Amino acid sequence: MPAELLNYSFFASLSMMLTTGVFSFLVMRAWWQKRRPHLFAWGFGLTLYFVASVAQVWLKFGWDPTLYRLWYWCGALMIPPWLGQGTVFLLVRRGSIARNSFAALILVSAMTFVWMFITPLTPPEPWPIGANLVTLTDGIMPPFSGSVRAFVPITNGIGTLMLVGGAVYSARLFAAKQIMRNRVIGNWLIALGGILPATGGYFIRLDMTAFKYTADFLGVVLIFVGYLFATAVPKAAQQRAERRKAATP
Amino acid sequence: MTALYAYLRGAHYLLAWSGVYVGVLMLGIGVYIGIVQRRDVTVLFRRTVYFIASTAIVQAIIGAILWYGAGARPAAEVHWIYGLGTAVALPFFAFVEVTAQKRPSMGSYIWGFGMLVAVGFRSILTG
Numbered sequence: 001m002p003a004e005l006l007n008y009s010f011f012a013s014l015s016m017m018l019t020t021g022v023f024s025f026l027v028m029r030a031w032w033q034k035r036r037p038h039l040f041a042w043g044f045g046l047t048l049y050f051v052a053s054v055a056q057v058w059l060k061f062g063w064d065p066t067l068y069r070l071w072y073w074c075g076a077l078m079i080p081p082w083l084g085q086g087t088v089f090l091l092v093r094r095g096s097i098a099r100n101s102f103a104a105l106i107l108v109s110a111m112t113f114v115w116m117f118i119t120p121l122t123p124p125e126p127w128p129i130g131a132n133l134v135t136l137t138d139g140i141m142p143p144f145s146g147s148v149r150a151f152v153p154i155t156n157g158i159g160t161l162m163l164v165g166g167a168v169y170s171a172r173l174f175a176a177k178q179i180m181r182n183r184v185i186g187n188w189l190i191a192l193g194g195i196l197p198a199t200g201g202y203f204i205r206l207d208m209t210a211f212k213y214t215a216d217f218l219g220v221v222l223i224f225v226g227y228l229f230a231t232a233v234p235k236a237a238q239q240r241a242e243r244r245k246a247a248t249p
Numbered sequence: 250m251t252a253l254y255a256y257l258r259g260a261h262y263l264l265a266w267s268g269v270y271v272g273v274l275m276l277g278i279g280v281y282i283g284i285v286q287r288r289d290v291t292v293l294f295r296r297t298v299y300f301i302a303s304t305a306i307v308q309a310i311i312g313a314i315l316w317y318g319a320g321a322r323p324a325a326e327v328h329w330i331y332g333l334g335t336a337v338a339l340p341f342f343a344f345v346e347v348t349a350q351k352r353p354s355m356g357s358y359i360w361g362f363g364m365l366v367a368v369g370f371r372s373i374l375t376g
Binding site: 118 | 325326327330331333334337338341342344345346349351353354356357360364368375
């Protein structure tokens, strides 16, 4: 393995790939068993996280336009809105708001996906092994007016607002009712994990790109731990369920 | 043939602007019926939606004829993505409204026309 590959961003990307792989599998399995729409949206968002991190690792070895496009579409454009949509499905039960925002999300996802694939790319020659994609993106895909990159603040802003706002709302709700302490902790962790990747953009502007990788990785770890906390069934409830099961003839 | 293409080009342009103006009007009507009066979608409103959606599809077909038949190109390549977005926006939200289990469901068309106007306007700017 080339020495220039073994840098911080490579290990951060690799760890993110493994974490998102396990996390997306668990959430998609939960969706398969329960068939709840919020689990599907979260699972799909996490699968996009996984695809983006696989592409990120792969692109460290060499240039591939399709993987780059997938990396940008999944990583920069689609993860927050899909995760945010899961929260909308979970919390917004009034009318068809969640279904409508889902339709809008599918439409925007399809449009930006096609757009990504017609956007011309100009990768550096030769492609640097162990490339830091974050620093190279301005050269590969210049942020001219009207490019697909214009969607990034919109999709990320709305998605992060939904995910973080929903988690904070749930945490405060459970805390006020003084029930399910695990969900209070879990939701605060999800909120913190949702904010971290969004702040990564500011680190890029400050030329601190290594923090972007840390923020992305830590973000998904916190969301994962928060999810495990929030979905854990407390012991007392578990025992009650078992007693009820045993009492049923 | 040149006269036909010029005619189609004019029709494409006219339909695009009409779509935006009618979209704004329908958005206003949708807000009035759905949010102010809190009533459900009327049969007339739904038929009008279907009519507007069909004109958007006709417009997309004209665009495709101009592209492939006359070799015409929009100002920016991304025009056809916005164009496709305009064509599918209303059918998408009409599907959500028709299959909605919770009524009233005018919200779908408020979303639909909001997107139609936004995407349609961007489409014109890139055309």
